Amino acid sequence: MTETQRKIGFFVCLATIVLAVLDMQIVSAATVPIVKDLDPEHGIDKIPWLVSAFALASAAMLPLYGRLCDTLGAKPVFLGALGTFLAGSALCGAAQSIGWLIASRAVQGIGAGGLMSVTMVVIAQLKEPGDTRNKGAGTGGIVAGAGMAAGPWLGGFLADHASWRWAFYVNLPLGIAALATAVVVLKLPRNTTSRAIDFPGAALAAAFSTTLLLVTEWGGKQYAWTSPQILGLTLACAAAFALFLRRQFTTAEPILPPALFRVPELRLGFAIQALMGVAMTGAMYYVLIYLQLVRGIASSSAGLFLIPMAAGMTVVGFATGRLSDRGWSERTFVISGSALSSAAFLLLATTGTHSPLWHVCAALLVIGLGFGQFLGQLIQLVQRRAPRHQLGVATTAVRFFQTLGGALGATVFGTLLNRLYDGPGDIGALAALRGPARTEGMTAYVSALDSVFLCGAGVMALSLLLALRLPKVRPAVEAEPVRETVTV
DSSP states (O other), X not given: OOHHHHHHHHHHHHHHHHHHHHHHHGGGGTHHHXXXXXXXXXXXXXXXXXXXXXXXXXXXXXXXXXXXXXXXXXXXHHHHHHHHHHHHHHHHXXXXXXXXXXXXXXXXXXXXXXXXTHHHHHHHHTSOTTOOSOTTTTHHHHHHHHHXXXXXXXXXXXXXXXXXXXXXXXXXXXXXHHHHHHHHHOOOEEEOSOOOOOHHHHHHHHHHHHHXXXXXXXXXXXXXTTSHHHHHHHHHHHHHHHHHXXXXXXXXXXXXXXXXXXXXXXXXXXXXXXHHHHHHHHHHHHHHHIIIIISOOOHHHHGGGGHHHXXXXXXXXXXXXXXXXXXXXXXXXXXXXXXXXXXXXXXXXXXXXXXXXXHHHHHHHHHHHHHHHHHHHHHHHHHHHSOGGGXXXXXXXXXXXXXXXXXXXXXXXXXXXXXXXXXXXXXXXXXXXXXXXXXXXXXXXXXHHHHXXXXXXXXXXXXHHHXXXXXXXXXXXXXXXXXXXXXX
């Protein structure tokens, strides 16, 4: 590829990541118009599935995407993921019922899982031979920050001034242009050596991640933790996980090779990314709940308070990219990001029922500055140390562990919050309290929430300890014996 082709390919990757990140957030602001149009009587109960279907499908496909990249090459997998995402977007825009829309969101999620992971493999392969710069290292923070800030606003704007359907149709022009450009411009290596794909292992990974996400989504909300539904899902999750582990240690070509965990950077990187997923869930979800429940801010306005966090991610994304090119190591950024994130959670833990809102904004800004250092640098670290023939598996595993960490974080923090709350009634009835009972309830809720944020600080402190164990800069992994390759 020429230098111009590489630059065009890089911007195509950025555009597709933006599309995927936007669609994780864009539906939240368009839920009311969707319900009014498709099912005004019963649709509100099905709204959570618009988010869940997308997340479940995205997570379930991640391990398979990694193996497909290593077997078929990154270009055809990238094109397939982008095509699937666009097909899902078109189906969402044309939906005539909530069920149709939920199923289409699942199709969209299947494609989005590739756009948020395979694109990082493509970016790694766009480097010229011998190029040691951290190209794309800071793009994770920039893109995630921009998508987080723009997603809810764009969804609300389109729903108010056009139609909620354009929240999905807006993907098509940019996506089709990116698809056509990628077909022409990208010329990436493909391994011609025949390798088996562990489809049973991929199915078990999908079953394990899906049941885990359903347990965290339903437990204590739609169903009690001791209900037959949750207990059954938990048993199914444990069984799928046990079978998945057995499969990985016995098959010749595992979907998530255990050998990857023998590399310190990969083993620690996966763990740190999972911890970041745990903490990010607490930061975003519970801060928004605090703003809406305790401070009485409307949900549409509460989302605007994430702008400082998004701004922090964006700023640090630019900065880390520049500093990486000057020789700063990924290890340095991961250590710094962990420390900043832990300090930000300590700041959140001092929030009271009448704390100034700038206090919350300042904490979210610092969290953005911390998390932004993880998003690109950990992937870069993993890619630098992963065996070349397992680059796809290692890259998608980073995103997979972040997703599982986020699911576990939602469960652990939610359970902890409910157990620590000692106010009148239960947390679910707080919004209906009035007078002195409401004051007492809000005080008790904020006290419990501060303890949750302290736990978030502890999670990031553990991430800091793991980051300090990362080996200092080491020579790159020696190249494997040359295989015959073709470009596609």
